[in-house]
Structures are given as C-alpha cells and as structure tokens.
Amino acid sequence: MKQAVALFVSDEYEVLTSHLKQYLAPQYELSIYKHPFKVDEGSETYVGAIALGEQAVQVATSHPYLTKKALVTYARTPAAKSPSSLAIEELSDDEYVQQLLRIFTFLPTFKHILIFEEERGSLRSCALTKTLKAQGYIVSTLALHGKLTRRDILHIASHDLCIVMCNNVHADEAQRISILCQQHGTCLYYTKKEAIHFGASLTFDLDRKVLAKKIVHSLTALLENRSDLQKKEKAPYRLTIDREALKRQGTLPKMIDDLTLLVQDTVLITPDTREKVNAYLRMQKIPLE
Amino acid sequence: MIAIPLLTVSLLLILFSTFFYLKRAAKKAHLFHQPRQHMFSPDTIEERRIGIITPLLHEATYALTQGIQSHVNKSRSYRYVFSHYHGDNDRITLCEEASKALRENDIIVSYGLAATNIAFEAIDQTQSNVLLLSAGLRHHHIPLIKQKNPGKILYSVVSERNYFEQVKRLTSLKPSLQHVLIMYRQSNEWLVEEIKNLTKTFHAHAVEATPYLITHSGHIDNQIDALNKTFDTIFLMPRSLEAKGLQELITYCNQTGITLCTNEHDPVVLGAAIGFGGEAHLIGSHLGHIVRQVLEAKEYPKHDHIIDLIDTYRIAINQAALSRQGVNLNKDALFLLNQGFVRGQTL
Numbered sequence: 273m274k275q276a277v278a279l280f281v282s283d284e285y286e287v288l289t290s291h292l293k294q295y296l297a298p299q300y301e302l303s304i305y306k307h308p309f310k311v312d313e314g315s316e317t318y319v320g321a322i323a324l325g326e327q328a329v330q331v332a333t334s335h336p337y338l339t340k341k342a343l344v345t346y347a348r349t350p351a352a353k354s355p356s357s358l359a360i361e362e363l364s365d366d367e368y369v370q371q372l373l374r375i376f377t378f379l380p381t382f383k384h385i386l387i388f389e390e391e392r393g394s395l396r397s398c399a400l401t402k403t404l405k406a407q408g409y410i411v412s413t414l415a416l417h418g419k420l421t422r423r424d425i426l427h428i429a430s431h432d433l434c435i436v437m438c439n440n441v442h443a444d445e446a447q448r449i450s451i452l453c454q455q456h457g458t459c460l461y462y463t464k465k466e467a468i469h470f471g472a473s474l475t476f477d478l479d480r481k482v483l484a485k486k487i488v489h490s491l492t493a494l495l496e497n498r499s500d501l502q503k504k505e506k507a508p509y510r511l512t513i514d515r516e517a518l519k520r521q522g523t524l525p526k527m528i529d530d531l532t533l534l535v536q537d538t539v540l541i542t543p544d545t546r547e548k549v550n551a552y553l554r555m556q557k558i559p560l561e
Numbered sequence: 562m563i564a565i566p567l568l569t570v571s572l573l574l575i576l577f578s579t580f581f582y583l584k585r586a587a588k589k590a591h592l593f594h595q596p597r598q599h600m601f602s603p604d605t606i607e608e609r610r611i612g613i614i615t616p617l618l619h620e621a622t623y624a625l626t627q628g629i630q631s632h633v634n635k636s637r638s639y640r641y642v643f644s645h646y647h648g649d650n651d652r653i654t655l656c657e658e659a660s661k662a663l664r665e666n667d668i669i670v671s672y673g674l675a676a677t678n679i680a681f682e683a684i685d686q687t688q689s690n691v692l693l694l695s696a697g698l699r700h701h702h703i704p705l706i707k708q709k710n711p712g713k714i715l716y717s718v719v720s721e722r723n724y725f726e727q728v729k730r731l732t733s734l735k736p737s738l739q740h741v742l743i744m745y746r747q748s749n750e751w752l753v754e755e756i757k758n759l760t761k762t763f764h765a766h767a768v769e770a771t772p773y774l775i776t777h778s779g780h781i782d783n784q785i786d787a788l789n790k791t792f793d794t795i796f797l798m799p800r801s802l803e804a805k806g807l808q809e810l811i812t813y814c815n816q817t818g819i820t821l822c823t824n825e826h827d828p829v830v831l832g833a834a835i836g837f838g839g840e841a842h843l844i845g846s847h848l849g850h851i852v853r854q855v856l857e858a859k860e861y862p863k864h865d866h867i868i869d870l871i872d873t874y875r876i877a878i879n880q881a882a883l884s885r886q887g888v889n890l891n892k893d894a895l896f897l898l899n900q901g902f903v904r905g906q907t908l
Contacts, residue, residue: 378893538898539878552831554620555803
C-alpha cells in the first residue's frame, strides 16, 4: 500500500508540481493543498509533506501534526523549524551573482555590459551591478519595456554582453533583442532558460526537473531516517549554452568552445563507498573479450 | 388537389424523422458502430521476456540493459521483463545458460563475439526458434559468424570504437598532454590493429604514444618503471586489468601524478581520473527498437539485418582524482562541466 504524502503548493510552482506528481506517483499517494492550504481532518494519515513557496512553507511548518513528520520545504527563504524537516533553498542574490561571474571567466574579452531589468531596482540586479562594477566591468542599466527604443538599440550595439533579468520571457521581445545582438555582435544572456528557444546564447536558471527529483529523493531519505542527510541544501541551477547562437553573436572563444564540446557528454562523479565496492566486485574478473 | 402533395410531403417527413430516430437508437445500441476495442487497461498488458547473454555481468551489461529499457518501456501494450544469463567467464557454463535463456525468453540478446558464438551453438543444440539479436560485434566479426553459422539469419548491431573522438576529448581535458603509455591485454587478435590506429591518432594530435602489452596482472608499477621512460598519461584499453591490478595502477598514478584515462567507467569510480564508457547504452536503445518491431509489430526478419554504429561515449571524470593525477581543470571549468548544458549538441 502506498504511503500518503501532503503537498502544499503556492500558485507559481505549476511546472515543479507537475514534475513532482510524476516522480511521487509510483511510490506515494499524493494530496495537493493550494491556497489557503486548509488541511482536512485526515492529516494524521500523512507520513510526510512537501511545501513549495513561502506561504506554503509557513503553513506546513506551523502545522501541529506535520512538523513531527518528514517535511521537505522549498522556497526562496525557507525556514526549517521542525527537527525532521529538510529545506531546499534557492540561490541567494549574491550566490547567483557569484555563479554568474564564473561564466564571465570564459569570456575574457568582455568589458562593457548592458543589463535590461524587468523590475527596476530589484535586489538581484543591484547585487549584480555592484559586483560587476567592483570587478572592473563597465555596466549600464536600462528598463525593459514592451518596445525597444532607438536608445536601447544603440546601447545593445555598443556593449559586449547584454543581460536580460526577467521573471517571464516574452517571445517577441526576446527574438527582437536576439536579432539585434546578432547584428551587432553582442552576446545575449537571459536569466530564464526559456529564452534559449528565442535566440539567447546563455541562460542560468533553476532546473525544475532535477529539483523535483531532489525533493522526492530527500523525502524518501527522511522517511528512511538516513544518517547522511543535510538540513539545508541548495536548489540545482543549470547553465544552458547555445553554441550556434554564441557563434552567431560573434563570441565563441576557444576555451569555451573546447569545454562546451565536453559538457553534454561529461559526468563528474564523486563515488561513495557503496559505489566503489560495487565497481570493485564488477571488475574482479575480466570478461572473455 | 393541393392536399395530395401536402399529404405526400408530410408523409415523407414522418418517414425521414422515424428513420433518423431509429438510426440514433441503433447507434446507441452499437448496431451501426462497433464499440472501441483499443481501450488501454492494465489487464490487457501482455508480458514479454528478454534474455541478455554475456560472458560476465559487467558494466556494459547494465548499460546495454538500460539502453533497451529506455526504448521498450515506452510500450503501452507490453510489459518487458529482463533476465541476465552469464557463464562466470566459463564457456561451458555460458552455453548451458544460453540454452536456458532460449527456453525462458521470447527474444535473446547476446553481447560480444564469444556470447554470440555460444548463443548460436545453443540454438543448434535446442533447435529453438527464438530470435537472437547480437550486439557488441565489430565489422570483421560478421563474415566469421556467417561462415560458422551458414543459413542462419544474423540480426545485429555492429559498432566500432571511436578512438579519434576519445583522443580529441582527452586533449581538450588535458591540453598539456605530451606522452601517453597505451596499456593493453591482448584479448583478441584484432586488438593489435586497434592499438596501431590509436597510436597513429595520438601522433596526429602531436602526442607521443608508446604501446605496452601487460604481461602480468600484478606488479604494474614495476612493469611501468622497467620501461625507463617518462609518461604524463596512461591510456588503459578496455578489459585489460582486473580490480586488484587496477587499484595498484591507480595508486601508482596518484603517487607519480600521471593521468589515468580508461575505456570504462568502473575504473573511474575506483579512482582513475577520466573514463570513456557507456557506449552500450546507445547500442541497447537500437536493440530496444528492434525488440519492439519484432515482438509488437510481428516483423520477423527474413534476411540478415546489420545496423552500423560508431560508439558514442559518456565521459566520466573523478573530481577527486583530477588534481592527484595532474589534470588542472580550474573551478570555473568544473562548474561548467557540472552545471552546464549545451543545447542541441550531439556527437
């Protein structure tokens, strides 16, 4: 018989919820609670719970019964209050910027950076501008309107890299910016991975599929009382590179070219003892051929 | 005079409406339309058994199984059950296992020349009609198998090792590569030719290469030192060393800062820095397609069918071993390899 699990989910996590449903279904009986997260009387049947989003996390961590159970939370700033819970956190603004800077090491010729902001003066954008300036880059910031002005076009043309910080990707807008970047040899970076389909050459965004797997894995580990569990983990992010777009935008240095050739087929491993023992056992004899 | 056509029209109307009413009623009672027959339900799933024959349970066996699974698990009307048969490296036991596989399965898959030969022998002995799919064969194996099994239909996936790609990737990971020691165990007569080609490929990349035939599975460090040459990388050919000898070699490489690059993933788990492997996964996914064609679409082969592939590898990198074995990938490169995804890239 499948174990019952409650899922508290805020509205903005639709994609993540659908991945979670897919991964939880074979093992668990899932009950979904949306805003206002009213838990019915049968809550004591749940062996564990997952909460996605600030509000959902608040409800789950203050529930008298669920706090005693295996609880996995995910939000931008989750509070892991109950002793049994495991919190998966999004990268903070500073951490995101630090990761982003790693990408710039592969693009050493870049000096002039243009940032398009959807939300003027967002914390992430401020952190990025500040860090980039401290690193010696020349940074300009513009607001992202629905329509690109002559001034925007001139700015794109005079910069090496264009960073678009947005919450949603608008296809027309992204395509227009990518064409302009292509025409003027400016590399286009988006914070949302969907933009890769509309001409962005680099994106760095949350990997929802891997995150869903991580949540399910953590829940199972909590239920099995595994000793190797950490109380807090970072959400998985993925850097997506479109080599063809990079070439079109006139920036494919040899270093990134060589590495991107390896990225798709390479897996970095840090094997644990069990894996080592299994590999040793498999290699105790050499096959006939 | 007017009443007669009016009466005729109203009569016709009544007749038509009655006809349509009856037709609708009959439709509801499934008289005109057949009920749907292809409704999917778990009760209608049939089970099909696939037997995989290999000399040993090895890394490639699991990769092959995963590859087949990735394709056959898409089936909605059949559930596929996998069984592994191996002879613990003994040909007689393997032949018995192959006969057992023929009795217990709907289709069997052999991996490698030895397993294919033995599976054909088992088919002769048991007079079985079960279809044999062979994989892990090279081009030059095909005429030999045909010669030994005249009149038999050969359904196989033939693949060649892609050393050019391996050398190219290795030089990207270690640009300082200068002198490579190619270590191998002569498991078959064709390997000598492969080693010659590999040496040429290294030379083409301006890297000096020295082939070395492993004479003894122990004292690896002494064997290498006795060569009296300096190397920065050891390229270990597939199935050359067993676990104990490999561990000696890993320890030697860690102490001397030599990069150990292997042709399998298991040595990387044990401590080698870089490994090319997982090629059996792609072969498996091709086999999975054939399995579904044969068992679901009932397309039994009437002639030989050979699918030609070039091995495609996954590169496994042991992060902890990199610095010990002289590969200087900086943190940024590791970040890119760990979290990067290149869109639309295929080998």
